[in-house]
Amino acid sequence: MAREFSKVAVVGLGTMGAGIVEVFARNAIDVVAIEVDEAAVDKGRGVLQHSTDRAVSRGKLTAEDQAALHARVHFTSSMDDVADCQLVIEAVPEHLHLKKEIFAKLDAVVGPDAILATNTSSLSVTEIAVATSNPKRVVGMHFFNPAPVLQFVEVIRTVVTEDEVFEDVKALAQRLGKQPVVVGDKAGFIANALLFGYLNHAVAMFESKYASREDIDAAMKLGCGYPMGPLALMDLIGLDTAYEILDTMYKQGRDRLHAPSPILKQMVSAGLKGRKSGRGFYTYAEPGSSQLVDDALTPAAAAGEHEATRTVRTVGVVGSGTMATGIIEVFAKAGYDVTYVTRSQPKVDAVTAAVQKSLEKAVQRGKLTQEARDEALGHLTGSTSLDDLATVDLVVEAVVEDLAVKRALFENLDEICKPGAILATTTSSLPVVECAAATTRPDDVVGMHFFNPAQVMKLVEVVHTVSTAPDVVATVQQVCADLGKHAVTCGDRSGFIVNALLFPYLNDAVKMLEANYATADSIDTAMKTGCGLPMGPFELLDVVGLDVSLAIQRELYLEFRERGFAPAPLLEHLVTAGYLGRKSGRGFRTYA
Numbered sequence: 001m002a003r004e005f006s007k008v009a010v011v012g013l014g015t016m017g018a019g020i021v022e023v024f025a026r027n028a029i030d031v032v033a034i035e036v037d038e039a040a041v042d043k044g045r046g047v048l049q050h051s052t053d054r055a056v057s058r059g060k061l062t063a064e065d066q067a068a069l070h071a072r073v074h075f076t077s078s079m080d081d082v083a084d085c086q087l088v089i090e091a092v093p094e095h096l097h098l099k100k101e102i103f104a105k106l107d108a109v110v111g112p113d114a115i116l117a118t119n120t121s122s123l124s125v126t127e128i129a130v131a132t133s134n135p136k137r138v139v140g141m142h143f144f145n146p147a148p149v150l151q152f153v154e155v156i157r158t159v160v161t162e163d164e165v166f167e168d169v170k171a172l173a174q175r176l177g178k179q180p181v182v183v184g185d186k187a188g189f190i191a192n193a194l195l196f197g198y199l200n201h202a203v204a205m206f207e208s209k210y211a212s213r214e215d216i217d218a219a220m221k222l223g224c225g226y227p228m229g230p231l232a233l234m235d236l237i238g239l240d241t242a243y244e245i246l247d248t249m250y251k252q253g254r255d256r257l258h259a260p261s262p263i264l265k266q267m268v269s270a271g272l273k274g275r276k277s278g279r280g281f282y283t284y285a286e287p288g289s290s291q292l293v294d295d296a297l298t299p300a301a302a303a304g305e306h307e308a309t310r311t312v313r314t315v316g317v318v319g320s321g322t323m324a325t326g327i328i329e330v331f332a333k334a335g336y337d338v339t340y341v342t343r344s345q346p347k348v349d350a351v352t353a354a355v356q357k358s359l360e361k362a363v364q365r366g367k368l369t370q371e372a373r374d375e376a377l378g379h380l381t382g383s384t385s386l387d388d389l390a391t392v393d394l395v396v397e398a399v400v401e402d403l404a405v406k407r408a409l410f411e412n413l414d415e416i417c418k419p420g421a422i423l424a425t426t427t428s429s430l431p432v433v434e435c436a437a438a439t440t441r442p443d444d445v446v447g448m449h450f451f452n453p454a455q456v457m458k459l460v461e462v463v464h465t466v467s468t469a470p471d472v473v474a475t476v477q478q479v480c481a482d483l484g485k486h487a488v489t490c491g492d493r494s495g496f497i498v499n500a501l502l503f504p505y506l507n508d509a510v511k512m513l514e515a516n517y518a519t520a521d522s523i524d525t526a527m528k529t530g531c532g533l534p535m536g537p538f539e540l541l542d543v544v545g546l547d548v549s550l551a552i553q554r555e556l557y558l559e560f561r562e563r564g565f566a567p568a569p570l571l572e573h574l575v576t577a578g579y580l581g582r583k584s585g586r587g588f589r590t591y592a
């Protein structure tokens with residue numbers, strides 16, 4: 001029988017602590033809520049009031065329940081008030097010396113059976129435990145931000161934690177409606193160990209001006225279905241906390257990719273800690289607010305002058321695969337005349353049939369009117385000759401991902417297309433500049449990286465090379481807007497924004513599995529329920545295909561020469577064995 005908890009304490013009422021207090025109070029458990037001084041206590045009380053007021057105004061909590069919830073919380077600045085609590089959770093800033101000091105104090109105040117838990121994200125629970133007289137009763141109980149919303153809790157068991165203790169804490173997490181996963185004491189545990197490499201990489205992209213903060217965030221939201229972009233998430237986590245987590249992870253693993261990006265330290269020193277201070281990567285209406293306000297980096301304010309654009313009415317699409325078919329449909333639906341070129345008449349017919357079928361499905365689902373379908377069909381012209389692209393304003397190629405094939409195609413387009421035509425490649429991994437260099441007009445060449453399925457996915461990465469003309473970029477951005485797509489703009493580097501941020505994280509998950517730190521199920525659960533991602537890394541790898549993922553990871557490794565980007569040996573072995581994911585019936589999991 002798991003222990004019944006009726007009274008607990010939370011020490012530190014900041015970003016996490018205040019939310020943890022609410023979680024307990026909502027579940028009919030009395031809470032002693034402790035802060036350093038009266039002012040901080042008031043602030044913590046204010047956070048709980050604000051949060052429950054919102055729940056009441058949204059009809060998720062009645063006024064009586066709100067009153068009962070508040071009555072369960074005793075706010076104080078005296079540590080002595082924890083004396084009769086069965087469990088204390090510490091959520092003070094991420095500094096080892098501070099946590100050790102607090103645990104030593106708590107140890108002296110609580111009863112002999114009380115459990116002491118830390119909400120640390122990265123510090124060694126073992127080191128914190130040994131600051132007490134009885135390390136066996138110390139565990140990690142790592143909630144996720146915002147604690148009342150996210151359903152995941154990592155329970156960290158050190159080599160000395162008593163079985164009963166972590167079993168009781170696990171059962172308590174379940175009672176709170178959370179999904180607990182028990183893991184060993186390693187910096188970052190599951191979720192942060194995988195998340196923070198990705199976040200730090202996004203910060204480095206921003207710092208190097210590879211892409212704007214808005215574009216980095218939009219790319220991950222629209223390209224991967226993440227609930228928030230990485231920089232907005234850093235602001236939510238708090239840049240000071242994020243810095244400490246990265247620093248601890250770096251010191252433990254010496255992985256360069258965890259060394260905090262230099263700009264983080266500068267921002268923290270300048271007091272730009274994210275939402276809690278009113279400013280981080282973005283600017284907020286006031287400290288603690290989630291409401292964004294414009295600042296000097298906001299695109300509308302920053303873009304004083306508007307770049308001239310070229311006129312695009314007619315479009316050529318080269319290719320006959322999934323991407324080409326989707327792109328043809330997207331242009332035709334937006335009213336562009338589309339000439340699509342494939343290598344044989346049967347392929348032209350197949351593409352025409354595929355577009356017709358897809359439009360028909362849209363009509364049946366009520367997403368498209370019959371008139372709109374007919375109009376789109378009226379914009380289509382199939383051809384087997386590239387010469388038919390002589391007069392188009394824009395060509396988008398989506399042929400096989402093979403540089404020799406693409407270069408030969410660009411040489412041909414260079415000879416055929418009219419002066420001023422924009423030549424775009426939808427490559428996801430090859431250098432756009434290689435396509436540009438195959439022509440005599442590299443300034444007209446640009447990347448237009450659509451996502452699959454192109455009809456559905458809103459994101460297009462617009463990739464400029466060192467030679468792309470600014471008006472070409474501006475024109476393609478404008479065309480994307482006409483297509484109802486969201487364009488993000490970045491330089492010509494392997495992986496662009498999305499794949500460069502996504503695949504190293506997936507690769508890290510494979511390495512974690514390989515190291516036997518956690519199972520594929522636990523890792524998938526952590527990332528889905530702890531970070532709100534639409535799929536866990538292993539689910540996603542199996543969908544994308546292990547061979548495709550390995551190829552992308554190899555490209556990234558070759559381009560950046562980062563040791564941490566080296567493909568996980570387990571990924572290589574699975575591909576060698578022919579376990580490619582869903583398409584082959586087996587990958588990280590086996591399919592019927």
Ligand SMILES: NC(=O)c1ccc[n+]([C@@H]2O[C@H](COP(=O)([O-])OP(=O)(O)OC[C@H]3O[C@@H](n4cnc5c(N)ncnc54)[C@H](O)[C@@H]3O)[C@@H](O)[C@H]2O)c1
Pocket residue numbers: 011012013014015016017034035036040090091092093094095102119120121122142143144145236237238241245276
């Ligand atoms: N921010 C996140 O997204 C997140 C998520 C999970 C876990 N964590 C972990 O939770 C812990 C707290 O992080 P946070 O982001 O809430 O930090 P925070 O800075 O928002 O809040 C920390 C609070 O602790 C208080 N405090 C400091 N010393 C204290 C003391 N001696 N007694 C009582 N209160 C004291 C501070 O006044 C402050 O209000 C850290 O260990 C962090 O790694 C953070």
